Amino acid sequence: MAQRGSYAKGVAKREEILERALDVIATEGYDGASVKRIAEAVGLSQAGLLHYFDSKEELFTEVLRKRDEHDGEQFGLPDGRSGDATAIDVAVIRESFLRVIRHNTEVPGLVELFSRLAVEAANPEHPAHDYFLERGEAVRDGFALTAPPGTMPPDVYARILQAVADGLQLQWLVDPTVDMAGIVDQLLATLQQKPASAS
Structure with missing residues (x-):
């Protein structure tokens, strides 16, 4: 019984670390989010914090998973792996996606x-490698549900949207005047237009 209680406390502490790390990174930035700073935020030493994660890279990977979990709950993005595709409301998905970008x-x-982790995860040995493979597939599955029929294969459509969204993030980091949501909104509006019928 004591072991079960200890395990539950360990799970709860790990969740607390991830939630606090989300806050620290969101408010203090990537450079301000050292393991030391995150450990301080949850009342642990660096060694104590890394008792719950194998490395800083694993911690940061799990922070991204937690962020995705929050975004899914808050904005309701579908991942294309559940539910009835015939019931998908393209306008709702589009607005949910834009809300995530604005957030x-x-x-x-x-x-x-x-x-940063997306680049590092190109190495198959990196703790984030599987995360990015799985997340990319889930995101594309969701996008594919909204592909206009008769335009391009849904998987190509999904890859284009993913590439645009990820690329705009890099541009925005360099130049915060880039209107990520506005650009994606215009792209989606264009892609969703029905082709004019031949006269």
């Missing part, structure tokens, strides 16, 4: 974390 402008530290 990202409020948490630049998390956008920077995502962008």
Whole structure:
């Protein structure tokens, strides 16, 4: 019984660390979010914090998973793997996606974390490698549900949207005047237009 209680406390502490790390990175930025700073935020030493994670890279990967969990709950983005595709409301998905992008402008530290780890995750040995593979597939599955029929294959459509969204994040990090949501909104409006019928 004591072991079960200890395990539950460990799970709760890990969740607390992830929630506080989200706050620290969102408010203090990627560079301000050292393991030392996150450990201080939860009342642990650096060694104590890393008892719950194998490395800083694993901690940051799990922070991104937690961010995705929050975004899913708050904005209701579908991942294309559940539910009835015939019941998908393209307008609702579009607005949910745009709300996530607008929210990202409020948490630049998390956008920077995502962008940095995305590059590092090209290494198959990196703790974030599987996360980015799985997340990319889930995101594309959701986008594919909204592909206008008769335009291009849904998987191509989904890859284009993912590439635009990820690329705009990099541009925005360099130049915060980039209107990520506005650009994506215009792209989606254009892609969703029905082709004019031949006369």
